[in-house]
Amino acid sequence: MSTTTTNTAPIKYAQRKDSLYLTIALSDVKDEKIVLTDTQLKFTGTSDDKPYEVDIEFFKAVDADGSTYKVLPRSVQMHILKKDKEEDEFWPRLLKDKALEKNQVKIDWDRYVDEDEEDEGFDMSNLEGGMGMGGGMPGMGGMGGMDMEALMKQMGSMGGGAGGGMGDFDGMGDFEGGGDDDDNDDGDDGDLDDLPDLEEAN
Known part of the structure; x- marks a missing residue:
């Protein structure tokens, strides 16, 4: 019980x-x-009542003062600035010790980009609680008519744009005041009692 082994914490980076x-x-x-x-x-800390540590030397100098970190429920995440910002190239690896890197460090493929494809900085939403890549409009990826209908329904309830000829929208109930000038007499909603007077006036 008295001998406690400290484990090396796994690292991934982009x-x-x-x-x-x-x-x-x-x-x-x-x-x-x-x-x-x-x-x-x-780094030292405990996870699942086991002690862990990280002790690494970077491939090149970093800017410790400008770097930030946050302890999240499933990981510790760090945004570490490179010291030489004028150097316009990626590091070939994270650590000075090439052998240690093979055993301890993995590529963070979720944040990885090729050097020649780099357009912008990291998505910091995990550190800020913002919306990540998966938080866009659901279903916009080939589920067919169901999702287009849902999308058109959302657009219609925002004030129109769903013109005539959209037969799939019968009985939707969200169009109060929008698109009622169609000749859709089969919608006995009760809200349309005044329409016959308008038609007689024509």
Whole structure:
């Protein structure tokens, strides 16, 4: 019981020309201690009542003062700025020690981009609680007519645009005041009692 083995925490990372996004893949981290210098990152903490640590030396210098981190329920995430922002290229690896990198570090494929495809910085929504990639309009990916109907229904309830000839919209009930000048006499909704007077006036 007295001998406690400290485990090496798994790391994954992605990079842009000016920064690194590093994730320590441990859930429910407690008692964390993080020390970032311009050359090293040291981390200790517990996850699932087991002690973990990270002690790495970066491939090149980083800007410790401008970097941030956040302890999230499923990981510790860090946005680490590179020191030399004028250097217009990706690092070939994260760590100075090539052998250590093979054993301890993985690529974060969710945030990975090729160097020649880089358009913008990292999506920081995990750190800010914003909307990520999967938070767009649901169903816009080939589910067929069902989702287009739902989309048109949303657009119609925002004030029209669904013109005549859209037979699929009979009995939807959301169009109060929009698109009622069609000759749709088969919708006995009760709200349309005044329409015959309008037709007689024509």
